[in-house]
Structure formats: structure tokens, C-alpha cells
Amino acid sequence: MNYIRPSLPHYRLAQVASWFVATFIFRRKILRNEIKGVDGPFVIIANHGSALDFTNLIGTTHRPMTMVISKSIFSTLPIKNYVRKMGMIAKQQFQTSVKDMKQMKAVIDHGQPLIIYPAGLMSEDGVSTPIPAATYKFLKWLGADVYVARSTGTYFVTPKWTKGFRPGRTYMDIYRLFTKEELSTMSVEDIRQKADDALQFDAYREQETHKIKYRHGDRIAGLENVLYMCPHCHQEFTMTVTDGNTLHCTACGFEATGDKCGFLHTAEGESIGIRYVSDWSRLIYDHLHQRIAGGEALSLSAPTAIHMVNEKKKKFEAVGQGTITLSNEGFTFTGEIHGAPTELSFPIANLPTLPFKPGKHFEIQHGNDIYRCVLEDGRLAMKFINMIKIFFDLSREQA
DSSP: OOOOOOOHHHHHHHHHHHHHHHHHTSOEEEEEETTTTOOSOEEEEEOOSSTTGGGGTTTSSSSOOEEEEEHHHHHTOTTHHHHHHTTOEEEOTTOOOHHHHHHHHHHHHTTOEEEEOTTOSOOSSSBOOOOOTHHHHHHHHHTSEEEEEEEESHHHHSOTTSOSOOOOOEEEEEEEEEOHHHHHHSOHHHHHHHHHHHHOOBHHHHHHHHOOOOTTTTOOTTGGGTSOBOTTTOOBSOEEEETTTEEEETTTOOEEEEOTTSOEEEOTTOSOOOOOHHHHHHHHHHHHHHHHHTTOOOEEEEEEEEEEEETTTTEEEEEEEEEEEEETTEEEEEEEETTEEEEEEEOOTTOSOOOEETTTEEEEEETTEEEEEEESSGGGHHHHHHHHHHHHHHHHHHO
């Protein structure tokens, strides 16, 4: 597989633009930078709290680095041709083809740096998303030094559940995790443990140390699409946002108010006290997990529009509609696509989660196709994602 060298002029321009974002939006402070001045091939594995994490990273060394990005994002970028000239590798999330592997190995074989975000998805609740098990074998196979680029605070600057920026201090720590010699002698399980320790995070617990205030950090509109179940009465889809910063349950009246650090506060005397979005999210997961493991709620169906990428227009367009159903066997879709009656099945055995936007849609990436399910009731998107996670976890528990 041929290595596509990044165009230096295009890359330098991207570095300049990223510097402004890193400086004025993320207010990045670099704690360590052990890749500065390093020659030869190496791999950077980075945690993923924000859609713009790459802006904090590509200027940390003068050398052009090849980045692996989502095919869904790549296919719909207005500047797709520009990004292609930067040498980026686009791949389906949670799928790695032989072609993908060869493209990434070619970067290393040509003595160049490669950037990978192993989790694949930015976090919706401040907790890192699962890392596919094949990642650790892949790192060993690449045969290059591995560095970690760990960001702290980026989740609060661009939360997945809302729009816009919330500028505030973030930190980046770049250090070597493995030498290629160490990787060659380590077991895959030892690699997994060390990599997970370096990459996994809970942004809210980390925030207890820093207590950074973010501009508009107390504005929580959109969070109701992630925290869709009331922790007090356990009713689903009763959470609304009032006054821009208070989550309110229309069924029982439970309320929690956000502050500029991102923490939640319940009223004095309230029987349920929740400070972290991550804890509330986990409570929802655990409640649904218990129901599914007990034989309840084994499937979920919803009316949906189907959107697919129009390569010429570089955007998703509606191509059909029908009903999407999820069970522990996988997804089934019944309806029409491009005007023709269509029935599709998608296995989920190896899917720890899916790309999605809270309150809007989720994506099923199957082979070379991407089916974006834009739900008639967008509030269901997060429940579909929680069920995917639960089916994945249960399958591993029973293995």
C-alpha cells in the first residue's frame, strides 16, 4: 500500500488555524510534550472528549502527522479535498479492513507519525467510550514506539449534547507509553491494561481536581437528551430544561441545576443527590441493564428516516423511511430506500456502541455504507445507544 504524504503547505495552514482554536477556545496548556523533536516512525493514541481534539494535537510537533478519522465525517466535510491533501485516512468506525490496516502500516513503514483515536467517538456523558479489543493487537503489529496524547477538560469546551463553544482551560499531556521493543515482548492483555489506564477518563471526577469554570458552562440545554430518565421516579423522557440551566422532571418535579464547572446541584433536602452527569448516565444504564438482564425491554422499535451520504454534494440526504428495530440479535430495518421496498439486517455482536447525536440520530456503518437513522422521536437515540452497550456487555459477560 502506498503512503500518501501530507501536503506540507496544506498541513502548515491547518496547523496555524488549529493554533488559534487551541489557544483561544481550548486555552490549551501543554504539561509534557515528548514527541517534540522526535524523528522516525511513532504512533500517537489519544483520548477523545471533543470533536475538535485534533486541533490541540497537530501543532505539537513540526512534523506532518497522518490522522485516522471517521469516514462519516470525512465524506461530509465541505473541505474534503483539502483534508485529503493532508493525507488523512478515512475508515468506518468500529470496523477495520485489510485496506485500512495496510494504509496505517504504510505510514509507519515510511518512517512517519500516525495519530489514532482508539475510542473512535467523543463522549456524550464525560466518560470515555469503549476501546475495541483489536486495537491492542494492532499496536503490537505496527511495531513502533507508542505515545499517549491525553487531553483534560476538552469535553466541557464542546459537549456532544449541545452546540457552540464554552471556552476554558484545558490540558494536554504527551508522553511515551511503549517502546517498540517493549511492545514486542508484552502480552496483548498487558498492552490493553496499560493503554486503558492512560486513555480512559471521567471528565467530571477529573474536574474535581481542577474546578475550571467554562464560559456558559452552566447552560445545559440538550443534556436532557442524554439524561433522559429521571433518577427519582425512573420515568423515561420526562426530563426538560428550564431557565437554560435546570433539568426538571415533568412527572415528579425532581430538579438539578448546572454550574459553570459543569457540576449538578439538587435542592436541599432532595432524596436523590447527583453531582456528576457521568453518575446520572450510569444510573440510567444500570436501570436498563437490570431490566434487560431480567428479560424485560429486549427490543426497541421506532419510526425513522434513512439518510445516506451524497458523495457529490458532500452531505447526508434523505433516501427512505421505515421502522428500525434493535434486539440482542441485531438491527432490522423495514421500509423503503430509494423508492423500493427494503428489508435490512445488521449484526451487532462486535459493536460496543455507535456514532450518534443525542436527540437526533444514530448511524449504522455496514461495509462501505453508512445508514443514518434520523428518528421521528429523537429522544430515543440515547436509549438505542444504551441498549447497544448493554447487549455488547452482556454478550461478553456470558462468553
